[in-house]
Amino acid sequence: MTQAPAGLANWAGNVSFAAGRLHKPASVAELQRLVAGSARLRPLGTGHSFSPLAQVEGDLVSVARLPMLVEADRAAGTVTVSAGLRYGQLAAILNSAGLALPNLASLPHISVAGSVATGTHGSGDRNGCLSTAVTAVELVTAGGDLLQFRREADPAGFDGLVVALGALGVVTRLTLRTLPAFSVAQFVYLDLPYEQVAAQFDQITGSGYSVSMFTDWRAQRMTQTWLKRVADRSGPPPPQWMGGIRAGQQLNPVPGMPGEHATTQLGLPGPWHERLPHFRPDFTPSAGAELQSEYLIGREHAIAALAALDGIRSLLAPVVQISELRTVAADELWLSPCYQRESVAYHFTWVPSPAAVMPVIEQVEATLAGYAARPHWGKLFAVPPAELAARYPRLDDFRAKMGQLDPAGKFRNEFTDSYLPPLA
Ligand SMILES: Cc1cc2nc3c(=O)[nH]c(=O)nc-3n(C[C@H](O)[C@H](O)[C@H](O)COP(=O)(O)OP(=O)(O)OC[C@H]3O[C@@H](n4cnc5c(N)ncnc54)[C@H](O)[C@@H]3O)c2cc1C
Numbered sequence: 001m002t003q004a005p006a007g008l009a010n011w012a013g014n015v016s017f018a019a020g021r022l023h024k025p026a027s028v029a030e031l032q033r034l035v036a037g038s039a040r041l042r043p044l045g046t047g048h049s050f051s052p053l054a055q056v057e058g059d060l061v062s063v064a065r066l067p068m069l070v071e072a073d074r075a076a077g078t079v080t081v082s083a084g085l086r087y088g089q090l091a092a093i094l095n096s097a098g099l100a101l102p103n104l105a106s107l108p109h110i111s112v113a114g115s116v117a118t119g120t121h122g123s124g125d126r127n128g129c130l131s132t133a134v135t136a137v138e139l140v141t142a143g144g145d146l147l148q149f150r151r152e153a154d155p156a157g158f159d160g161l162v163v164a165l166g167a168l169g170v171v172t173r174l175t176l177r178t179l180p181a182f183s184v185a186q187f188v189y190l191d192l193p194y195e196q197v198a199a200q201f202d203q204i205t206g207s208g209y210s211v212s213m214f215t216d217w218r219a220q221r222m223t224q225t226w227l228k229r230v231a232d233r234s235g236p237p238p239p240q241w242m243g244g245i246r247a248g249q250q251l252n253p254v255p256g257m258p259g260e261h262a263t264t265q266l267g268l269p270g271p272w273h274e275r276l277p278h279f280r281p282d283f284t285p286s287a288g289a290e291l292q293s294e295y296l297i298g299r300e301h302a303i304a305a306l307a308a309l310d311g312i313r314s315l316l317a318p319v320v321q322i323s324e325l326r327t328v329a330a331d332e333l334w335l336s337p338c339y340q341r342e343s344v345a346y347h348f349t350w351v352p353s354p355a356a357v358m359p360v361i362e363q364v365e366a367t368l369a370g371y372a373a374r375p376h377w378g379k380l381f382a383v384p385p386a387e388l389a390a391r392y393p394r395l396d397d398f399r400a401k402m403g404q405l406d407p408a409g410k411f412r413n414e415f416t417d418s419y420l421p422p423l424a
Helices: 028-037 087-096 112-118 194-199 201-205 299-310 354-371 385-390 395-405 414-419
Strands: 041-043 059-061 070-073 078-082 134-140 146-150 170-177 183-193 210-215 221-230 244-246 291-298 320-328 343-350
Touching (some): 028 134, 041 170, 078 087, 078 134, 112 170, 194 201, 194 299, 201 210, 221 244, 291 299, 299 320, 299 354, 343 354, 385 395, 385 414
Antiparallel strands (some): 078 170, 183 244, 210 320, 320 343
């Protein structure tokens, strides 16, 4: 099936895909023929990226209509899934089978392939980005060949294939590590002072399976701190903690948005997939009208970066709807923003005005420059290509992989030409 994408744009509406057609093959053979016969093609997931990662002067292809697959291998502790599935769909199926994924992002609406391709992450000192769960990748490469790569067959080379920004081929299936299903109880604390956060950072981020702090940069306090704890018999945490007060009602982290759009809080235990994301699948996530940026830095710089960003809060407060601070474990994936770095992620949900936001993004980048901040590939940033390259030690190795798997540059676009140009 092919659509002429009149008016087709990404979720936020700031990136237009109107140049070519959107192909939705119904079989892998159809996809292989399409890829082999195309001069230029970019894979598209659910279009939740804010950066022009998927934009192309040519056609797009979605794997959402390929036959659905969710095949668990309990002995191996893995599940093989069709790449176009959304995490929300997959998680519900896995949970009914008594299985879980190690972590989820703030929203369940995004596709597995698109999230894995950008190093999308949730939070948790011991949780890597979602791409770290991948143990095998199946993809259609530029010539139309269907290739399978397994971590165990070539661990070192595999690390270059997972966070791939759609630049190596069209991913059709992914194998993901699973855990036994578990329950999570979610508590929210209000108004932790920055002073306390600075003094007790490790205790705070270590106080749950996944911990998120939110601030609006209007005062030196975290408006909300979300603790997602594996449910056990230890009872609720104290009413007052780290200088904050436990919330007594269901909240949304985004000011002005309804609490009902967010996953259940107040300590009520529930399945992992109904607590690890902040937003419920049946509502628009986050604010709905917004732009986003996010920067990942070494966690040893977390407090210095908080102080530095607080120093420009008069610039941030007018254009930020909400910011979020999360922790992510280090990994070995070449293009992961957490490559070989225990990380903290500073996220910004901006007002939906590129003209107002882009100058402030540049200020944030100048403020974080001393920490070699790696921007989220799927969110807005302005870091010049040479600076970005210096922050990714394996970038040239990835460029070499692009040259091997896609010698004619079929999957290239303006974004990859800027940040991952062909090796000379
Ligand atoms: C409201 C909101 C909340 C968000 N929250 C988080 C969060 O908590 N954590 C976080 O890290 N990010 C978050 N993001 C960002 C989002 O997770 C990423 O941008 C993610 O990549 C989106 O997945 P997608 O399926 O929409 O991919 P798309 O945006 O469609 O594509 C992203 C990339 O994946 C590639 N791709 C897609 N499908 C395939 C395929 N089959 N084969 C090969 N390449 C493919 C594309 O070419 C592109 O390069 C959020 C975004 C929004 C809108």
